[in-house]
Amino acid sequence: MSIIQVENLVKSYTTYKRGSGFxxxxxxxxxxxxxxxxxxxxxxxxxxxGCICGILGPNGAGKSTTIKMLCGALYPTAxxxxxxxxxxxxxxxxxxxxxxxxxxQKSQLIWDIPxxxxxxxxxxxxxxxxxxxxxxxxxxxxxxxIEEVIHKPTRVLSLGERMKCEFVMAMLHKxxxxxxxxxxxxxDVIAKTKIREFISExxxxxxxxxxxxxxxxxxxxxxxxxxxxxxxxKVFDNTLESLKSTLGNKKIITLTLxxxxxxxxxxGVEVIRGDNAHKVSLxxxxxxxxxxxxxxxxxxxxxFLDISIKELPMDMIITRIYNEA
Amino acid sequence: MKHLKLYxxxxxxxxxxxxxxxxxxxxxxxxxxxxNILFPxxxxxxxxxxxxxxGWNMWEVLLVQSVYSMSTGxxxxxxxxxxxxxxxxxxxxxxxxxxxxxxxxxFFIMATNCDVQSISLFAGxxxxxxxxxxxxxxxxxxxxxxxxxxxxAGFMVLCGMDLIMAAISFKWVGNSRIPEIFDSIxxxxxxxxxxxxxxxxxxxxxxxxxxxxxFFPASALLGRLDPKAYLSIIPCALFMCFGIWLYNKMxxxxxxxxx
Amino acid sequence: xxxxxxxxRECKAVAFVTYKEWSAYRTHSLVSVFxxxxxxxxxxxxxxxxxxxxxxxxxxxxxxxxxxxxxxALIGYLTMDFADWNLQMLVRTGKFLxxxxxxxxxxFFALSQKFGHRVLGFFFEFLPCxxxxxxxxxxDIRPVxxxxxxxxxxxxxxxxxxxxxxxxxxxxxxxKSSGVRVMYQLFAQIFSGxxxxxxxxxxxxxxxxxxLPFQYTNYIPAMVWTGSESIGSMGLNVPEAVVLQAVAxxxxxxxxxxxxxxxxxxxxxxxx
Numbered sequence: 001m002s003i004i005q006v007e008n009l010v011k012s013y014t015t016y017k018r019g020s021g022f023x024x025x026x027x028x029x030x031x032x033x034x035x036x037x038x039x040x041x042x043x044x045x046x047x048x049x050g051c052i053c054g055i056l057g058p059n060g061a062g063k064s065t066t067i068k069m070l071c072g073a074l075y076p077t078a079x080x081x082x083x084x085x086x087x088x089x090x091x092x093x094x095x096x097x098x099x100x101x102x103x104x105q106k107s108q109l110i111w112d113i114p115x116x117x118x119x120x121x122x123x124x125x126x127x128x129x130x131x132x133x134x135x136x137x138x139x140x141x142x143x144x145x146i147e148e149v150i151h152k153p154t155r156v157l158s159l160g161e162r163m164k165c166e167f168v169m170a171m172l173h174k175x176x177x178x179x180x181x182x183x184x185x186x187x188d189v190i191a192k193t194k195i196r197e198f199i200s201e202x203x204x205x206x207x208x209x210x211x212x213x214x215x216x217x218x219x220x221x222x223x224x225x226x227x228x229x230x231x232x233x234k235v236f237d238n239t240l241e242s243l244k245s246t247l248g249n250k251k252i253i254t255l256t257l258x259x260x261x262x263x264x265x266x267x268g269v270e271v272i273r274g275d276n277a278h279k280v281s282l283x284x285x286x287x288x289x290x291x292x293x294x295x296x297x298x299x300x301x302x303x304f305l306d307i308s309i310k311e312l313p314m315d316m317i318i319t320r321i322y323n324e325a
Numbered sequence: 326m327k328h329l330k331l332y333x334x335x336x337x338x339x340x341x342x343x344x345x346x347x348x349x350x351x352x353x354x355x356x357x358x359x360x361n362i363l364f365p366x367x368x369x370x371x372x373x374x375x376x377x378x379x380g381w382n383m384w385e386v387l388l389v390q391s392v393y394s395m396s397t398g399x400x401x402x403x404x405x406x407x408x409x410x411x412x413x414x415x416x417x418x419x420x421x422x423x424x425x426x427x428x429x430x431x432f433f434i435m436a437t438n439c440d441v442q443s444i445s446l447f448a449g450x451x452x453x454x455x456x457x458x459x460x461x462x463x464x465x466x467x468x469x470x471x472x473x474x475x476x477x478a479g480f481m482v483l484c485g486m487d488l489i490m491a492a493i494s495f496k497w498v499g500n501s502r503i504p505e506i507f508d509s510i511x512x513x514x515x516x517x518x519x520x521x522x523x524x525x526x527x528x529x530x531x532x533x534x535x536x537x538x539x540f541f542p543a544s545a546l547l548g549r550l551d552p553k554a555y556l557s558i559i560p561c562a563l564f565m566c567f568g569i570w571l572y573n574k575m576x577x578x579x580x581x582x583x584x
Numbered sequence: 585x586x587x588x589x590x591x592x593r594e595c596k597a598v599a600f601v602t603y604k605e606w607s608a609y610r611t612h613s614l615v616s617v618f619x620x621x622x623x624x625x626x627x628x629x630x631x632x633x634x635x636x637x638x639x640x641x642x643x644x645x646x647x648x649x650x651x652x653x654x655x656x657a658l659i660g661y662l663t664m665d666f667a668d669w670n671l672q673m674l675v676r677t678g679k680f681l682x683x684x685x686x687x688x689x690x691x692f693f694a695l696s697q698k699f700g701h702r703v704l705g706f707f708f709e710f711l712p713c714x715x716x717x718x719x720x721x722x723x724d725i726r727p728v729x730x731x732x733x734x735x736x737x738x739x740x741x742x743x744x745x746x747x748x749x750x751x752x753x754x755x756x757x758x759x760k761s762s763g764v765r766v767m768y769q770l771f772a773q774i775f776s777g778x779x780x781x782x783x784x785x786x787x788x789x790x791x792x793x794x795x796l797p798f799q800y801t802n803y804i805p806a807m808v809w810t811g812s813e814s815i816g817s818m819g820l821n822v823p824e825a826v827v828l829q830a831v832a833x834x835x836x837x838x839x840x841x842x843x844x845x846x847x848x849x850x851x852x853x854x855x856x
Contacts (some may be wrong), residue, residue: 356766
């Protein structure tokens, strides 16, 4: 059953151009030049209940505008959004009670006091009964292992500790959908892992997550579904597996050569990258030739000391999709 | 009921927040207090040089100005954060964190950002008002009653101003000087209204009723209030309503309803 | 000579960049164009009530007092800066380090920035208000002696800068310097003469003020602007006042230099 339905979503707005020199400043003081921005052009998708959906796209692609509309913070210019039967912007107050949001770069905790006090404030705002609040808090605090952290002033916490508290803050009221915007930005590996585990656990308990990020590891480890937005349009929408095979069945082969590389084709395949004179990478399309066939061909034509065969890395796939659009 | 409980929790939070920087808090309060004492200095100097505001003695003028301090002190404690917080959110592009709360954005910002430090401004105003009133005398219990009534009306004017300023900051992004505009206009409420020409008086009573911030309530205490002043409670209430309407309108615009 | 030429070019470049940078906020100056005249109107009514029929108060005639307030506001637009805020921010965030690695003295850099910033202030604050005072309010706000006024305002410009720069330098010595700065601003508000001409203060206070920087940033230049023949309790004439201002500025520059050396020593010893 789909929990989010988006049909022909459009968002455009007008801003004003600003000049720089003295002449411009005088001119624009009186008359400003209008610029129309079409942030989201025509996007439709549905998201199933209980899944983790990654929304990807380069900077300025229209991702965060889409998220803001899904959260109810922005009205769409045209199109329809239906989340759990609500129209987010119209039914905002009722709607936001059932969702949560974590913005990696916009803290919702109060800077000078311990997170526990911010939590208590949220309890009042979301009207959470005491017993449920206690239970929920205990559960999440244990999951994150932050019993002590929540009693220290927020300003002395490390970024990782703070992000964990942001998650607790956003999920105390047991939201059915949680929007995450760059939740792991700037975190170290351990904190990232911890947060990903938390998201997976909450997802197992039934929470739907919508995740925007530039960290592809987040996507690879968490997302079931991936939607890619570029220039305000949806350019990809399918499962993570199909994203991986979207460019065909390809492998990256890295060779360490016995002789310096001189620019020839190797085993009939173009070299895509040369790290140094002896180390080069090739990309082969398995739909065109089998791996055995290729290796036979290769070992006949070149002598190499080492070889590794890998999947096409995620960033390469994403880069190509971004560039294609 | 829910709002009241929430406001109490938020106040407690605000206090613990202020106490997190004790030294700063004390220092800040001291400075506010000092500037409070120094603001009527001009009046004192004028009288010390043998001049007067015609028809008013020094303590009467000081009473007007201390009531003004009380009003603005109270307003900056509970209201002025609306301006700064809105401004910061708009500039930082984080206003949606406010919209994500299942509660009126206006109430949320007001409740979660009480400026405890301004209590010293209010307290300073009270002390000065008491001292001045000791010299001028108070015209009976009824005078205190009508003072309170008019004081509340003055507070509504300040409320309206703060809301209009915050509303402006949606459009005039990042302009931290917006409050200066209203500070300058409020100046007309710091002095006996009689020194201004007719046009200014009409403005200060009917359009943006700044006379209600200091002058009218103090006049009530002194027993020299023109009964017509009660009528200008109406524009005060209207002014506040306008502020609320404008602020909410701006939120709608921010969400992109019309634009 | 070559060095001077180089400095001129540096100053111009920095000032120009600052000008462009702040141009983005030029609509903020509109606030001044509103606020300045409104304050002026308030002052006008206050003082016309206070003067009533009286000829002079504290040695000043009504028309002179009015021109004084106009001049004082205009001087504010020409000389204000926030070098103090800027420097303490650089020190606190550690960004000052990047300046110790550049072949330019930070004070000179900051002064050049102020030039650029004030050129903007000249066009978007000073000029509109000046014209409003003259054409709308019909107040003859033109300086009595242009030469002396220019000199005096130029020195007020520098005085304000050196004082603020010193205030900013307190950040090298104190963890939180905001208290010192707010305190200074509080006193400056009263004793610079922006609120009320210093003539209204008791003699003793006026004597003490001779030895403090406040009055040289606003009161003296405003009095010079109005062409007062007897400035303050000392009854100085215009040239005397300007000379006094020059002496005060010289002392302030020396003090600033001494403080800077101290601060740099501390900065390099302690690190960012």
